[in-house]
Amino acid sequence: AQTVTQSQPEMSVQEAETVTLSCTYDTSESDYYLFWYKQPPSRQMILVIRQEAYKQQNATENRFSVNFQKAAKSFSLKISDSQLGDAAMYFCAYRSARAGSYQLTFGKGTKLSVIP
């Protein structure tokens, strides 16, 4: 079974600075997808960014980018120019690319605080 580990229960960053959230995963599969979701205090789960394992290029969405290291099974999220609205729980998630396997496996989350 796949597992996802987020080793940082809490992180803080100064407004306008850059922060990196860590995620590692364990799988024997070669094809899969990885996601970062944001959960603000409203509890809504919002997709931040996704990465296909077969793509070597790291995904980027505006201020959010990932560092995907397939051999190391690492998938970190970098937030640049942090804003107060970035304060939230961040969850890393894994999904197999096997046909019929659609469920997500989530990490425990990292709580990010943004200091004005």
Add this chain to the structure above:
Amino acid sequence: DAGVIQSPRHEVTEMGQEVTLRCKPISGHNSLFWYRQTMMRGLELLIYFNNNVPIDDSGMPEDRFSAKMPNASFSTLKIQPSEPRDSAVYFCASSTLAGGPGTQYFGPGTRLLVL
């Protein structure tokens, strides 16, 4: 476009009562997922449906939990009888079965409190 819709947003009930949570997936999505979130256990998948058919219900904690998807635009998660340990936030998510990441889009959740 409307996202995933869940109702009610909040539910407070007494132990032993029946609770029904409702979900309307995004139109055109053919996979639907029910998750439960607690402080102790994080986000857990309870059950998911493909084309209205339950595929994996191994995450359903016990027989008190049941889920149905009578059509492509509606699903329910029922707890009968409810217990205090069922208190959690319950999320519904939907995605497409088409090739690719199959990104799941989540509803706002139902916060359930069982007294």
